[in-house]
Amino acid sequence: MAKYKIAWLPGDGVGNDVMDCAKIILDTIKLDAEYIHGDVGWQFWKKEGNPLPDRTINILKETDCCLFGAITSKPRDEAQKELAPELQNKGFVYSSPIVGLRQLLNLHTNMRPCKAFKGNPLNYRDDIDLVVFRENTQGLYAGVEFHPVPQDVFNALMVHPKMKKFENVPLDDLAISTRIFTQESCQSIISQAFEYAKKHNRKSVTVVEKPNVIRETSGMMIREARKIAENYPWIELWETNVDAMCMWLVKNPQDYDVLVASNMFGDIISDLAAQLVGGLGFAASGNMGDNYAVFEPTHGSAPKYAGQYKVNPTAMIMSVKLMLGWLGEKNNADRLLQAISTVIKEGKTKTYDTGGNNTSLEVAEEIAKKFEEL
Ligand code: IPM
Ligand code: MG
Numbered sequence: 001m002a003k004y005k006i007a008w009l010p011g012d013g014v015g016n017d018v019m020d021c022a023k024i025i026l027d028t029i030k031l032d033a034e035y036i037h038g039d040v041g042w043q044f045w046k047k048e049g050n051p052l053p054d055r056t057i058n059i060l061k062e063t064d065c066c067l068f069g070a071i072t073s074k075p076r077d078e079a080q081k082e083l084a085p086e087l088q089n090k091g092f093v094y095s096s097p098i099v100g101l102r103q104l105l106n107l108h109t110n111m112r113p114c115k116a117f118k119g120n121p122l123n124y125r126d127d128i129d130l131v132v133f134r135e136n137t138q139g140l141y142a143g144v145e146f147h148p149v150p151q152d153v154f155n156a157l158m159v160h161p162k163m164k165k166f167e168n169v170p171l172d173d174l175a176i177s178t179r180i181f182t183q184e185s186c187q188s189i190i191s192q193a194f195e196y197a198k199k200h201n202r203k204s205v206t207v208v209e210k211p212n213v214i215r216e217t218s219g220m221m222i223r224e225a226r227k228i229a230e231n232y233p234w235i236e237l238w239e240t241n242v243d244a245m246c247m248w249l250v251k252n253p254q255d256y257d258v259l260v261a262s263n264m265f266g267d268i269i270s271d272l273a274a275q276l277v278g279g280l281g282f283a284a285s286g287n288m289g290d291n292y293a294v295f296e297p298t299h300g301s302a303p304k305y306a307g308q309y310k311v312n313p314t315a316m317i318m319s320v321k322l323m324l325g326w327l328g329e330k331n332n333a334d335r336l337l338q339a340i341s342t343v344i345k346e347g348k349t350k351t352y353d354t355g356g357n358n359t360s361l362e363v364a365e366e367i368a369k370k371f372e373e374l
Helices: 014-029 041-050 054-062 076-082 098-106 151-157 161-166 184-197 219-227 242-251 265-276 314-327 329-346 358-373
Strands: 005-009 032-038 066-071 109-115 129-135 203-211 236-241 260-262 284-288 292-296
Touching: 005 014, 005 265, 014 032, 014 066, 014 109, 014 314, 014 329, 014 358, 041 076, 054 109, 066 098, 066 129, 098 284, 098 292, 109 184, 109 236, 109 265, 129 161, 129 184, 129 265, 151 219, 184 203, 184 219, 184 260, 203 265, 219 236, 236 242, 242 265, 260 265, 284 314, 292 314, 329 358
Parallel strands: 005 032, 005 066, 066 292, 129 260, 203 236, 203 260
Antiparallel strands: 109 129, 109 284, 284 292
């Protein structure tokens, strides 16, 4: 029996292309693993009314962790139109499978390293090396939303004086998305950011919220951050509002080490941070729970490039690196990072986004070759 069982979920579009690249790397590493394919994505929504079928969830439950490619997501009404005719009007409602997976498996922590590799022509600056910790199951992503607003929900909200101005709005004309935080999850994401900073000798942790306006939820994050920071007196706690953070990330990105934010703000700043180091082709992420994790490139499914092996596989291969680290395969993880860095530094094999004309597979093969030489 193989040492690891890994769920293999390529998903949609270029998810398949980059997962083929991941396989080249894992075969070179000779990781003692069994890979179990799972169905996920748009085609399963269209023909089954569920982009994340139960059989896939069962695979996840039997495996140690999961590698995930990319997913096509569309807003509710567009999704509805693409549903097979026989499934129309049967109550199927589209929701993002990656968000679903995070909820279902309680993958509470999303870690997104954004490091400028030397020699990457797309770097905004060459000295950026930051990591975003994003709370991954709560906040605006918890899915507690209403439209139309039920009368009892409306009545309950009316206890708040600030609801007065909505008093005469018809329930049909009101849409509400809640932002729910628990103290436990604030503590957890902040502790992990600090633990990461401690382990990797980082000098600061920046909590990115907006407590001057979103007093209760952002306020709770800041309060917990201040308490936890006391246990790490050698690490500075910086508090920055999310809007200002966007400005500072463009102005002085090299000053930042570890950023920590709630779900939506973490989503936003992680795209910004990714662009500073070459864009989504370089951005990897780990969705981690207590006993399970899903690793995925941050990019989408780029349908227009599907099957062309054109996109940059670095984000996917970096996700493999994160997975290896999480599995405890430290040597393999370090060696893979070095192989990726070397290929980027040499700049001989590269995809179109960085000015080259190699295929995704050729880049993966070059990284695999470097891995073997190290
Ligand atoms: C991400 C993505 C997802 C998110 C989408 C695809 C639902 O943007 O992983 O950052 O919003 O979390
Ligand atoms: Mg995002």
